[in-house]
Amino acid sequence: xxDARPPDPRATVGVGDAAIAPLPSTMRAMAIDTLGxxxxxxxxxxxxxxxxxxxxxxxxxxxxxxxxxxxxxxxxFPNPDLRLPHVPGLDPAGVVVGLGSAVTDRELGxxxxxxxxxxxxxxxxxxxxxxxxxxxxxxxGVHRQGGLAEYVAVPSRSVFAIPDGVGFAEASAAAHAFPxxxxxLRRVGVTADDTLLVPGAAGxxxxxxxxxxxxxxxxxxxxxxxxxxxxxxxALGVEHVIDYRANPAFAPLVRAIVPDGxxxxxxxxSDPVIWSEALKTVARRARVAVIGAHAGPVVELDLNWLFxxxxxxxxxxxxxxxxxxxxxGMLADGRLRxxxxxxxxxxxxxxxxxxxxxxxxxxxxIVDLSLPS
Ligand SMILES: [Zn+2]
Numbered sequence: 001x002x003d004a005r006p007p008d009p010r011a012t013v014g015v016g017d018a019a020i021a022p023l024p025s026t027m028r029a030m031a032i033d034t035l036g037x038x039x040x041x042x043x044x045x046x047x048x049x050x051x052x053x054x055x056x057x058x059x060x061x062x063x064x065x066x067x068x069x070x071x072x073x074x075x076x077f078p079n080p081d082l083r084l085p086h087v088p089g090l091d092p093a094g095v096v097v098g099l100g101s102a103v104t105d106r107e108l109g110x111x112x113x114x115x116x117x118x119x120x121x122x123x124x125x126x127x128x129x130x131x132x133x134x135x136x137x138x139x140x141g142v143h144r145q146g147g148l149a150e151y152v153a154v155p156s157r158s159v160f161a162i163p164d165g166v167g168f169a170e171a172s173a174a175a176h177a178f179p180x181x182x183x184x185l186r187r188v189g190v191t192a193d194d195t196l197l198v199p200g201a202a203g204x205x206x207x208x209x210x211x212x213x214x215x216x217x218x219x220x221x222x223x224x225x226x227x228x229x230x231x232x233x234x235a236l237g238v239e240h241v242i243d244y245r246a247n248p249a250f251a252p253l254v255r256a257i258v259p260d261g262x263x264x265x266x267x268x269x270s271d272p273v274i275w276s277e278a279l280k281t282v283a284r285r286a287r288v289a290v291i292g293a294h295a296g297p298v299v300e301l302d303l304n305w306l307f308x309x310x311x312x313x314x315x316x317x318x319x320x321x322x323x324x325x326x327x328x329g330m331l332a333d334g335r336l337r338x339x340x341x342x343x344x345x346x347x348x349x350x351x352x353x354x355x356x357x358x359x360x361x362x363x364x365x366i367v368d369l370s371l372p373s
Pocket of ligand 1 (some may be wrong): 119120121122123124125126127131134135136137
């Protein structure tokens with residue numbers, strides 16, 4: 001882990017904005033020292049991480065509140081890379097205040113945002129620009145220390161400059177779901193000729209998928225579980241929104257819109273009931289993208305149906321560096337506007353996680369380190 005190393009001397013010379021001052025030795029963080037869930041998250045004073053030769057130290061301005069943090073803190077899945085105390089936080093944005101000795105592509109004072117999944121940088125997939133599929137993928141805040149703290153050290157290859165005119169909060173809000181959704185849409189080959197069915201279209205990945213698919217010119221049929229969520233999806237400009245709780249047998253409603261069926265079905269949670277119904281809506285040769293399974297993971301699949309319908313099922317996860325950069329470009333020119341729900345100080349992070357668990361949020365919650373806790 002990067003924070004086990006002594007600080008690089010160069011990390012002590014810059015603070016990013018005109019002033020030159022030594023870095024403190026400790027920092028405020030929200031962290032867990034035992035696994036078990038959100039109740040374990042508490043304020044801690046931790047050492048400011050040192051930087052390895054290929055790493056940068058970032059003074060964190062903002063970081064997003066993501067469902068993945070809840071999974072990581074729960075300890076539900078084996079995670080041999082995790083070291084306690086652990087700082088969650090996938091998508092910090094801030095200012096570069098320290099450079100490892102081998103870093104040549106970043107500058108002190110640069111405004112940057114972190115791409116959460118980090119490819120190894122050397123395998124065939126990483127070299128081919130398909131680092132989303134790197135077998136050695138490690139995520140900030142999951143396999144290594146995250147950004148729910150005043151400082152975070154990350155490899156320079158996971159750091160992108162924030163375009164002018166884009167704020168820290170916006171950059172954090174767009175750094176996780178949008179590049180993941182864009183990487184999936186590219187892998188599936190979505191074009192303006194496609195009609196997508198997106199259950200969970202008001203969710204994080206579902207909402208990002210919906211916005212990006214429309215930017216690609218595709219048509220989206222959103223499916224959601226409440227009238228409030230239907231309104232949120234309509235606010236994204238989506239014409240067709242189906243309430244799957246009010247209409248559990250929703251396939252005829254989709255067929256009424258597209259009689260031949262949808263060409264792409266994007267599944268973000270893999271609820272077995274929604275899955276079975278949604279498969280009735282797909283066209284011959286449709287592509288089914290599976291990008292989450294927290295409501296599954298086991299579903300029914302009739303392989304007779306699969307081959308006769310010539311359907312492809314494609315598993316997608318993570319984001320490529322190319323799609324991350326493309327997302328930042330869309331933020332800069334105003335095509336993408338991530339919805340921001342709550343902005344809270346570091347000490348109130350748990351409040352935002354609870355709101356996420358309650359499913360009464362609309363958009364991304366952000367921790368702003370400049371707010372007094
Ligand atoms: Zn790799």
